[in-house]
Amino acid sequence: MTRKQTRLRWRALALLLVSALVLAACGDDGSEGGDGDLTSSDDPITVLIGSSGDAETNAVKEAVAAWSAESGVQAEVLVATDLGQELAQGFASGEPADLFYMSPDQLVGFAANGSVKAYGKYLDNKDDFYEALVNNFTVDGEFYCAPKDFSTLALIINDAMWEEAGLTADDYPTTWEELTDVARKVTTDDHVGLAFGAEWQRIGVFMAEAGGALVENGNAVANSDANVQALQYVKDALNEGIFAYAADIDAGWGGDAFGKQVAAMVIEGNWITGFMRNDHPDISYTVVELPAGPAGKGTLQYTNCWGMAADSPNQQAALDLVEYLTSAEQMLKFAEAFGPMPAVKSAADQWKQANPSMVAFLDGAEYAQWQPVVAGIGDVIGDFNAQLGQLKTADPKAILDQVQSNLEAILSE
Amino acid sequence: MSDRTGSKACRAGSSGIRRGEAVAGWVFTAPVVIILGVFLLIPVVMALWVSFSDWGGRGSPLSGRVNFVGFDNYTDLLFESGLGARDFGTAIKNNFWYVVLVVPLQTALSLFLAVLVNNAVLKGRGFFRTAFYFPSVTSSVAITVLWLFLFTGSGVINQILAWFGVHGPNWFNDPTGVGHALLANLGIEQGPEFLTSHGFLNVSWWDWLSGPSMAMTALILMAVFTTSGTMMLLFLAGLQNVGHDVHEAAMIDGATAWQRFWKVTLPLLRPTLFTVITLGLIGCWQVFDQIYTGTAGDPAKTTLTPAYLSYSRAFRQQEWGQGAAMAFILFFIIVIFTAFQRWLLRERTPKQPKEKRKPAAEGAR
Numbered sequence: 001m002t003r004k005q006t007r008l009r010w011r012a013l014a015l016l017l018v019s020a021l022v023l024a025a026c027g028d029d030g031s032e033g034g035d036g037d038l039t040s041s042d043d044p045i046t047v048l049i050g051s052s053g054d055a056e057t058n059a060v061k062e063a064v065a066a067w068s069a070e071s072g073v074q075a076e077v078l079v080a081t082d083l084g085q086e087l088a089q090g091f092a093s094g095e096p097a098d099l100f101y102m103s104p105d106q107l108v109g110f111a112a113n114g115s116v117k118a119y120g121k122y123l124d125n126k127d128d129f130y131e132a133l134v135n136n137f138t139v140d141g142e143f144y145c146a147p148k149d150f151s152t153l154a155l156i157i158n159d160a161m162w163e164e165a166g167l168t169a170d171d172y173p174t175t176w177e178e179l180t181d182v183a184r185k186v187t188t189d190d191h192v193g194l195a196f197g198a199e200w201q202r203i204g205v206f207m208a209e210a211g212g213a214l215v216e217n218g219n220a221v222a223n224s225d226a227n228v229q230a231l232q233y234v235k236d237a238l239n240e241g242i243f244a245y246a247a248d249i250d251a252g253w254g255g256d257a258f259g260k261q262v263a264a265m266v267i268e269g270n271w272i273t274g275f276m277r278n279d280h281p282d283i284s285y286t287v288v289e290l291p292a293g294p295a296g297k298g299t300l301q302y303t304n305c306w307g308m309a310a311d312s313p314n315q316q317a318a319l320d321l322v323e324y325l326t327s328a329e330q331m332l333k334f335a336e337a338f339g340p341m342p343a344v345k346s347a348a349d350q351w352k353q354a355n356p357s358m359v360a361f362l363d364g365a366e367y368a369q370w371q372p373v374v375a376g377i378g379d380v381i382g383d384f385n386a387q388l389g390q391l392k393t394a395d396p397k398a399i400l401d402q403v404q405s406n407l408e409a410i411l412s413e
Numbered sequence: 414m415s416d417r418t419g420s421k422a423c424r425a426g427s428s429g430i431r432r433g434e435a436v437a438g439w440v441f442t443a444p445v446v447i448i449l450g451v452f453l454l455i456p457v458v459m460a461l462w463v464s465f466s467d468w469g470g471r472g473s474p475l476s477g478r479v480n481f482v483g484f485d486n487y488t489d490l491l492f493e494s495g496l497g498a499r500d501f502g503t504a505i506k507n508n509f510w511y512v513v514l515v516v517p518l519q520t521a522l523s524l525f526l527a528v529l530v531n532n533a534v535l536k537g538r539g540f541f542r543t544a545f546y547f548p549s550v551t552s553s554v555a556i557t558v559l560w561l562f563l564f565t566g567s568g569v570i571n572q573i574l575a576w577f578g579v580h581g582p583n584w585f586n587d588p589t590g591v592g593h594a595l596l597a598n599l600g601i602e603q604g605p606e607f608l609t610s611h612g613f614l615n616v617s618w619w620d621w622l623s624g625p626s627m628a629m630t631a632l633i634l635m636a637v638f639t640t641s642g643t644m645m646l647l648f649l650a651g652l653q654n655v656g657h658d659v660h661e662a663a664m665i666d667g668a669t670a671w672q673r674f675w676k677v678t679l680p681l682l683r684p685t686l687f688t689v690i691t692l693g694l695i696g697c698w699q700v701f702d703q704i705y706t707g708t709a710g711d712p713a714k715t716t717l718t719p720a721y722l723s724y725s726r727a728f729r730q731q732e733w734g735q736g737a738a739m740a741f742i743l744f745f746i747i748v749i750f751t752a753f754q755r756w757l758l759r760e761r762t763p764k765q766p767k768e769k770r771k772p773a774a775e776g777a778r
Contacts, residue, residue: 091472092472092474110731250566310471378730379497380496386711386714389588
C-alpha cells in the first residue's frame with residue numbers, strides 16, 4: 001500500500017467519524033425530564049392516523065379542527081399509509097407525531113423502548129372508559145393511553161340463506177349444539193354454514209366460550225382442557241364441512257366470504273357493517289351474540305388508543321385534545337361516521353338507541369376477552385395462527401402445548 | 414487487469430506538470446463520494462452498530478442511552494431455541510429452497526430465451542425481445558397481485574390443470590412442502606427419528622427436507638417469470654459479443670449446433686454466466702416485495718424470508734438489533750454463496766483467448 005493510499009483511508013475514516021458525531025449530536029437533543037410531568041409549549045399538534053377511508057379521515061379532521069378553533073392551538077391531521085412504519089420512523093428521528101392511533105400490540109413494543117407517554121392517570125374522564133379497554137392499554141400497572149373506540153366479535157347471519165333453510169329468528173343459536181345444528185342445516189353445495197379466518201383472533205371466541213384463555217393472572221394457560229375442547233369442536237365441524245376457513249373457500253377474510261355469499265354465517269366485528277354497506281348493500285343480514293359454550297358466553301374485543309409521544313413538546317395540549325376526542329358526544333359522532341363503538345360507558349345507551357341492529361356487539365363488551373398485553377405476544381399468536389391453518393389434520397393438544405411453551409417463554413422474560 | 418496498469422502509469426506522472434489534476438479529480442468525484450457516503454456508507458455502518466446494540470427505535474442509535482451488547486443479537490438468532498430463533502431458521506430454510514430453485518431455473522430459461530431471440534433467422538425478433546422483457550419492467554407489486562389472482566383455489570391455473578385431470582392445490586393457502594408431498598407419494602409420511610430429532614437453526618432435518626410449500630412454489634414460478642427477461646438481456650449482450658468467426662471455425666471443424674453451443678458459446682459466456690448467477694443469488698436472498706405485498710409469510714410461515722422477517726422484527730416488534738443482525742447474516746450468506754459459485758465457475762483451463770473474454774465481460778455489465 002502506498003503512503004498516499006493510507007492517507008486517503010485516514011481521511012475517509014475521519015470523515016466518517018465526523019459525520020457519525022454530527023448524527024449523534026442531532027439525536028441527543030430530544031431528551032426530556034422523565035419525572036412524569038407533561039411538557040408544555042406553543043408548538044402545534046400533529047395527529048397521525050391509520051384511516052379506514054374517507055369517512056374516518058374527514059370525521060377526525062373535523063373534530064380536530066373544531067378543537068383547534070376552541071383551544072387556539074394549531075393542529076394538523078396526517079393519514080399514514082403504513083402506520084407502524086411511520087411511527088417507528090418518527091420515534092427514531094426524535095420528532096414523532098404528538099398523537100397517533102396505536103394498537104395494544106404496538107403499545108407493548110413502544111412502551112418498552114420508552115417512545116410513548118403513559119398519560120392515562122391525567123385524564124379527567126379516565127373512570128368513564130370500560131375497564132376491559134383500560135386493561136388493554138395497561139402495561140406494568142400503568143394506564144398508558146385513552147381507548148379511542150372498540151369493536152367486539154359477533155355472529156353475522158345471512159337472512160336469505162337462513163329462510164331458505166327453513167329457519168326463523170327462534171333458531172338463532174345460543175349453544176354450541178345449536179350452532180352445529182343450524183350450520184348443518186344451512187350448508188349447501190354453494191355455501192358453508194359458518195366461515196372465519198384461520199386465526200386465534202376468530203377461533204379464540206370458542207376458547208373463551210369453553211372457559212379457556214391464553215393468559216390468566218400473568219400465567220400461561222394455553223393448553224388447558226377448555227382450550228383443547230374448543231379446538232376439538234372447531235376441528236370436528238371443519239372436517240364435517242359445515243365450518244370453513246375463509247381462505248379455503250377463496251375469500252380473503254370472513255367479511256369477504258359473507259359478501260361473496262359462500263358462507264351463511266361468519267364471525268366478525270363491527271367493521272363488517274361498514275364493509276357490507278359499501279360493497280354489498282343488497283345483502284340483508286342479522287347480527288346476534290355468539291352462542292354460549294360449555295362455560296358460557298365468550299367473545300373477543302379489539303381496540304386502539306390515542307398514543308402520545310414521549311418526545312412530544314406539547315403534551316399538555318395533546319392531553320386536552322384527547323379528552324375532547326374521547327368525550328361521549330364526540331365518540332358518538334365518530335361511531336355514526338365510521339362504525340366502531342364508543343369506548344366510554346356514558347355513551348352506551350345513546351349508541352344502542354341509534355344502532356338497534358348492532359346491539360349484540362355492545363352486549364359482548366361485558367364478557368369479551370382480549371389479546372394479552374405482553375411483549376412478544378404478536379409472534380406467539382402468529383405462530384399459533386400458522387398452526388391453526390392445519391387444524392383439520394393436527395392434534396389440538398399438540399398445537400396448544402407449543403403455544404403454552406411459547407407463552408411461558410415471553411412471560412418469564 | 415489493463416485498468417490497474419493504466420492507473421499506475423497515471424500515478425507515476427502525478428508530480429510536476431500534472432500536479433493540479435489530483436485536486437480537480439477530487440472535486441469532480443466529490444458529489445458521488447459524498448452521496449455514496451451519506452446514503453450508503455454511513456447507513457451501512459450505522460446498521461452494523463445497531464446490530465451490536467440494544468437500540469430500541471427511539472432517538473438516534475448513536476445517543477448515549479444506547480448500549481453495546483456484543484454478539485447478543487446474533488447469538489439470540491443463531492444459537493437460542495426460542496420462537497424468534499425458530500422463525501429465523503424457518504425463514505432461512507424457506508429462502509434456501511427459493512434460491513436453490515429460482516437461480517438455476519431463471520438462468521437456464523433466460524439463456525434459452527436469449528439463444529432463441531439471438532437467432533438471425535427468427536422473424537419478429539424485436540417483438541419477442543420486448544415480450545420476454547416485459548415482465549421485468551412491470552412493477553413487482555402489480556405482478557404479485559396478478560399472481561395471487563391466477564393462483565386462487567378456483568383460479569385460472571387450477572382450471573387449466575383440471576383439463577388434464579389434475580386437482581390443483583389451493584396454492585397461496587397450502588403450506589404443504591413439495592418435498593414432503595413427494596416423500597408421501599413414496600409412502601414416507603413421518604420422518605425417521607434421526608432426521609426429526611436433529612436439525613440446524615432450530616429446524617429439524619426432516620423439516621429442511623419439506624422443500625418449498627405450494628405457496629412458495631407459486632412465488633418461485635413468479636420470480637422465474639419476472640426476472641428471466643432481465644437475465645435474457647444480459648445473455649443477449651454476451652451472445653452478441655461472441656464473434657461469428659469462432660462459430661465458423663467450429664463449423665469447419667465439423668461441430669454440430671449442439672456441440673457448438675456447449676463447447677463454444679457456453680464457455681465464452683462464462684463471465685456473463687457469473688454475472689447472471691451472482692445477480693440471481695443476491696436478488697433471491699433478498700426477496701421482499703412479493704412477501705410484503707402478497708403473503709406476509711403465510712401460510713404457516715412457509716413464505717417467511719429473512720428480509721421480510723428482518724423488516725417485521727424491526728418495524729413491528731421494535732427489535733431493531735435483531736432486525737439489523739439478520740441483515741448482516743444475510744449479507745454473509747450471500748457472500749458465501751457468491752464465493753462458492755465463483756469457485757465453481759473458475760477457469761479450469763489456463764489459457765483462454767483474451768480478446769474474446771474482455772468484450773463479453775463488458776457486455777455483461
